[in-house]
Amino acid sequence: MKYKVLACVLMIFSTLSSANPLQSIIDQVELKTGEIPNKPSKVELKKTSEGNWRVYINDVETPIRGAGGVLQPGMLEQFKLAGGNFTRTWGIGSLEDKVAGGERYIDRAWRLGIHVVPGLWIGHERHHFDYNDPEQLKKQREHVRQSVRKWKNHPAIAMWGLGNEMEDPVKQNPNPAVIKELEILAQIIKEEDPHHPVMTVIAGSGAGKVKSIMQHYSSIDVLGVNAYGSAAGTGEALKAHGWKKPFAVTEFGVMGFWEVPKTSWGAPIEPNSTEKSKTYYSSHKLVYDINEGKEMCLGTFAFLWGWKQEKTSTWFGMCLPTMEKLPQVDAMTKAWTGEWPKNRCPNIVKISADFDQKVIEPKRTYVARVDAIDRNGDELTYDWLVTEESKVQSVGGDKEPDPTSHPDLTLVNGQRDGVFRSPSKPGAYRLFLTIRDGKGGAATANIPFKVK
Amino acid sequence: MKKVMMTVLAIFATFSMGSAQDFGDHSSSTLTSKAWEALNAGDHAMVKAYTDKCIEMYLTKAKEMQAGLTALPTGSQEEVSKYWALNDVGTCLFIKGQALQKKGDKAGAKKAFKTLVDDLKYAQCWDAKGWFWSPAGAAKKTLVELEFETSI
Numbered sequence: 001m002k003y004k005v006l007a008c009v010l011m012i013f014s015t016l017s018s019a020n021p022l023q024s025i026i027d028q029v030e031l032k033t034g035e036i037p038n039k040p041s042k043v044e045l046k047k048t049s050e051g052n053w054r055v056y057i058n059d060v061e062t063p064i065r066g067a068g069g070v071l072q073p074g075m076l077e078q079f080k081l082a083g084g085n086f087t088r089t090w091g092i093g094s095l096e097d098k099v100a101g102g103e104r105y106i107d108r109a110w111r112l113g114i115h116v117v118p119g120l121w122i123g124h125e126r127h128h129f130d131y132n133d134p135e136q137l138k139k140q141r142e143h144v145r146q147s148v149r150k151w152k153n154h155p156a157i158a159m160w161g162l163g164n165e166m167e168d169p170v171k172q173n174p175n176p177a178v179i180k181e182l183e184i185l186a187q188i189i190k191e192e193d194p195h196h197p198v199m200t201v202i203a204g205s206g207a208g209k210v211k212s213i214m215q216h217y218s219s220i221d222v223l224g225v226n227a228y229g230s231a232a233g234t235g236e237a238l239k240a241h242g243w244k245k246p247f248a249v250t251e252f253g254v255m256g257f258w259e260v261p262k263t264s265w266g267a268p269i270e271p272n273s274t275e276k277s278k279t280y281y282s283s284h285k286l287v288y289d290i291n292e293g294k295e296m297c298l299g300t301f302a303f304l305w306g307w308k309q310e311k312t313s314t315w316f317g318m319c320l321p322t323m324e325k326l327p328q329v330d331a332m333t334k335a336w337t338g339e340w341p342k343n344r345c346p347n348i349v350k351i352s353a354d355f356d357q358k359v360i361e362p363k364r365t366y367v368a369r370v371d372a373i374d375r376n377g378d379e380l381t382y383d384w385l386v387t388e389e390s391k392v393q394s395v396g397g398d399k400e401p402d403p404t405s406h407p408d409l410t411l412v413n414g415q416r417d418g419v420f421r422s423p424s425k426p427g428a429y430r431l432f433l434t435i436r437d438g439k440g441g442a443a444t445a446n447i448p449f450k451v452k
Numbered sequence: 453m454k455k456v457m458m459t460v461l462a463i464f465a466t467f468s469m470g471s472a473q474d475f476g477d478h479s480s481s482t483l484t485s486k487a488w489e490a491l492n493a494g495d496h497a498m499v500k501a502y503t504d505k506c507i508e509m510y511l512t513k514a515k516e517m518q519a520g521l522t523a524l525p526t527g528s529q530e531e532v533s534k535y536w537a538l539n540d541v542g543t544c545l546f547i548k549g550q551a552l553q554k555k556g557d558k559a560g561a562k563k564a565f566k567t568l569v570d571d572l573k574y575a576q577c578w579d580a581k582g583w584f585w586s587p588a589g590a591a592k593k594t595l596v597e598l599e600f601e602t603s604i
Contacts, residue, residue, distance in 0.1 A: 232593055233586075240524075274604065282596040290592065331600070340603070347604050 021323040021440070022074025026100045029077045031111040040195045041115075041155045045221060045246055045298075052295045053246035057115060057158060062086075063288075064248055064299025065336040066117075067318070069306035073099045074323065079305055080112045082329055083336035088117040088250060088301050090164050092147045095154075106156050115158035117199060118151060120144050122163035122185070126395065131177040144185050145192055152193035159197040160189050161250075165226060167212075169203035169396045179216040186219035197221035201250045203396065204230065205237040214242065222298065224250035229259040231300075232286035235293020246296050251303035252283050253318070253328060257311040263357045265450050267389055267428055270312055272445035274347040277331035284335045302332050309400045311390055312430065314444045320434065324442035344375040345441035351433065359450045360422050365411065368418045368431055368447055378437035384410050384418030389428035389448070426451050473501045480510045480540035487547045499551035503544040514541035514572055521574045524586065532576055532584055542568055542575020546587035549594065558598055565591035565598075 020026065044056045055062050066086035070079045076099055079087070087109065089095065095106040095118055109116050123129025123140060130136055144162070151157060162185055167174035186198045200217070201224030202209050213220060223245060225234050231252035238247055254276040257268040271279070284300050287293075307317030318328040327345040334340055353368035360366065374380055387405040394400050412419035423429060430446040476482040483506035490498035517538040525532050533539065549564035568575070568591045576584040 233589060236589075277604070278597040278600055281600045282593050285596050286593060290596070291589075327604075334600070334603070 020074050020100070022078055022100075025081060025440070026074050026077045029080055029112060031101075032113065033111075036107055036110055037155055038153050039155060040153050040157065040193075043158055043196055045197055050295075053298055055158065055298050062115065064301065065332075066248075066299060066301035067303070067305035067332070068251060068301050069304040069318075071097055071099070071105065071306060072323065075305060075319070076100065076105070076108050076112055076114060078319075078325065078329075080114060082325075082333045082341065084114070084305075084332070086115045086117065086158065086299065086301065087305075088119060088161050090119040090161075091121045092118050092151070094119075095151065106151070106154055110154070110156035114156065116156045117159050117161045118147075118157060119161040119164055120147055120185075120189075122166040122182070124166050124168065124396070125175065125178070126168060131175060131181055137181065140181075141185060141188055145188050148189050148192040152196065157196060159199050159222060160193075161224065162186060162189065162198050162200045164201045164224075164250075165203040165396050167202050167209055169226075171208075172206050173208035174212050176212060176216055179212045182213075183217045183219055186217070190219060199224045199248065199250075201226060203227075205234050205241070207241050210238060210241040210243055221245065223247040224301075226251035226303075228252060228254065228256035231283040232291055234287050235291055235295075235297050237293075238296065239293040243296070246298050248298045249283075249287055249300040252287075252300055253280050253303050254316065255279060257315055263428075263448050263450070264359075265428055267430075267448040267450075268311060269357065269448065270315055270430075270446055272348045272351060273314075273326045273328065273345070273443045274349075277327035277347075280328045281331040281335050284332070302328070305329075308397075309390070309402050310394065310397055311400075312432075312446060313387070313402065314432070314446065320442050320444070322436075322442075324436060324440050326442055326444060330441075340375075342376075343378075343437070343439050343441055346372050346374045346378070346380050346435045346437050346443040348372050348435070348443050348445055351445045351447065353431070353447050355422075355449045356447045357449070359452055362422055362424045362426070362451050364422050366420060366422055368420075368433070370416055370418075370433055370435070370445065372416075372435050372443060374437050374441075376437070376439070378439055378441070381436045381438065382413070382415055382418065383434040383436070384413050384420060385432045385434075386410065386420055386423065387430055387432055387446075389430060422449075423451050473498060475502070475505055478505075478509065480506055480537055480544075483509075484540045484543050484547070487544055491547050491551055494554075496551045496555050499547060503548040503551075506544040507541055507548075510537045510541050513537035514575070518572050518574055524574050524576065529578065529584075533578075535574070535576070538572055538575050539577060542572040542587045543577045545572065546577070546591055549591060553594070553598070562595060562598060565595050569595065 042058050064086045065084050068088050070087045097105045099105050099108045189198050199222035200220050203226050205225050227234050231249050260268050262268050288297050304316045305318050307321050319325050330345050349371040351370045355366050386409045388403040390403045392400045409420045428450045430448050432446045435443040483502045487502035514537040517535045545564050545568040549561045553561035569588050573588040575587050577587050
């Protein structure tokens with residue numbers, strides 16, 4: 001009886017402690033205690049004696065070591081331990097999401113010493129927002145005013161993120177009405193809150209967009225640029241367009257799926273997580289430390305600390321849905337702190353298969369093989385899964401449905417050799433590989449193929 | 453006997469090399485195009501032959517063009533192409549670095565990329581999609597990644 005009770009207690013304890021795979025990380029970090037002051041932090045944009053634009057928070061020079069996302073419980077702690085200090089959201093509602101300790105996102109960020117750029121979502125014309133409709137504009141202005149009024153005294157807030165790619169990612173020259181409206185909205189923010197800078201985020205650093213902002217939107221304090229393949233050259237491009245205020249790279253990381261080589265049937269070839277980690281590292285180092293225009297760069301926000309389905313389930317995510325970090329996280333730790341984390345993610349040396357980027361027969365058996373290393377010598381597990389190619393052509397990160405996976409097609413799993421039967425239905429697919437070290441680190445890759 | 457064999461082999465090697473490489477009109481654009489083709493075919497020896505020839509023949513002119521610039525040349529394709537030696541030698545250094553990297557010769561790749569970044573940073577390469585890109589910019593990125601790679 002005694003043993004049964006003990007076993008029961010142990011089971012309950014084990015269930016509770018495994019409820020969040022990041023619990024051990026949550027337990028490691030130091031938190032500020034006590035009541036959260038209802039007083040904004042002092043935030044200034046100033047040039048250093050060397051002429052570099054920097055954010056100063058409560059008089060401390062604070063280079064932006066940031067990321068977008070970081071929303072799931074435990075991820076703020078994971079991000080803090082990795083060396084991050086700034087996050088940005090796309091909507092204001094995220095500030096109240098419940099995270100570790102049952103706290104609101106914004107409160108937990110403050111306890112961790114993380115600064116937040118809350119996104120104030122601004123309507124996109126492709127989502128049918130009409131910049132000639134006075135009613136819609138009035139509603140949007142009121143939303144911005146009320147959001148700023150509500151949150152302006154929270155000490156975790158560093159600056160306002162007014163809009164994200166509202167000028168349209170695919171347009172070279174934005175609708176001037178959109179940019180002029182941003183000026184009105186920024187003035188509203190400054191009326192309500194003179195203490196925080198206003199940043200607006202655009203897609204890419206194209207001349208048409210930057211020049212339109214310079215012409216119609218003088219109240220902007222920081223230009224945020226979302227850039228993938230071109231992230232490293234952002235400062236150089238802005239300088240060439242005559243931009244003089246500070247900027248931040250507000251989304252960057254892997255090359256976008258629109259920028260990479262494609263298979264003969266048009267499926268973009270996704271780099272594996274080790275290849276991605278190199279691009280995260282180099283983009284940050286080049287734009288912030290090396291390239292022309294670096295003196296205007298306040299820092300960067302890696303995309304995306306978390307995961308999402310966009311073209312594939314792994315393209316932009318720096319973590320897995322099972323909460324493990326990927327090598328992209330380790331790369332940012334190295335870039336931010338100069339040191340590698342104690343537990344390193346596995347790295348893929350090589351992944352190979354005869355059917356890679358090929359059109360193959362249905363209902364046949366195929367084999368893929370991976371060579372991976374783990375610096376800590378952890379035992380690795382391998383998970384192979386056939387998934388249909390996404391048929392959605394979304395723009396600007398719009399939500400996509402998850403494509404169908406076929407676990408029944410994997411014949412041999414859990415090993416370095418993945419054996420599967422090709423689907424009977426013609427079409428485009430990918431064989432996904434997830435490697436885990438069992439200690440919170442993972443790696444991913446996929447091989448596109450098409451069935452006749 | 454051994455000496456005779458060696459001589460025969462050396463002559464054969466020279467002939468077979470000479471017949472494979474074809475410098476055409478020896479212009480920088482021909483050498484660069486041939487170097488790209490060799491890179492795409494994975495023929496590292498031919499990449500070396502074409503890029504080295506281009507560098508040997510036109511590096512002085514390329515440096516001269518670079519010295520006359522204070523910023524990346526802009527304008528039409530025709531205007532940017534006035535800096536032909538700078539653009540072609542810069543591109544050849546990039547191609548050479550890529551081939552060496554693929555071959556696993558990281559030190560050699562670094563050297564080629566570094567020369568490009570330090571000496572010919574305003575070189576540009578025309579992309580068939582309709583724009584110029586900067587080989588030095590791409591080389592800079594690769595240099596940072598090569599450095600990073602060593603500690604992965």
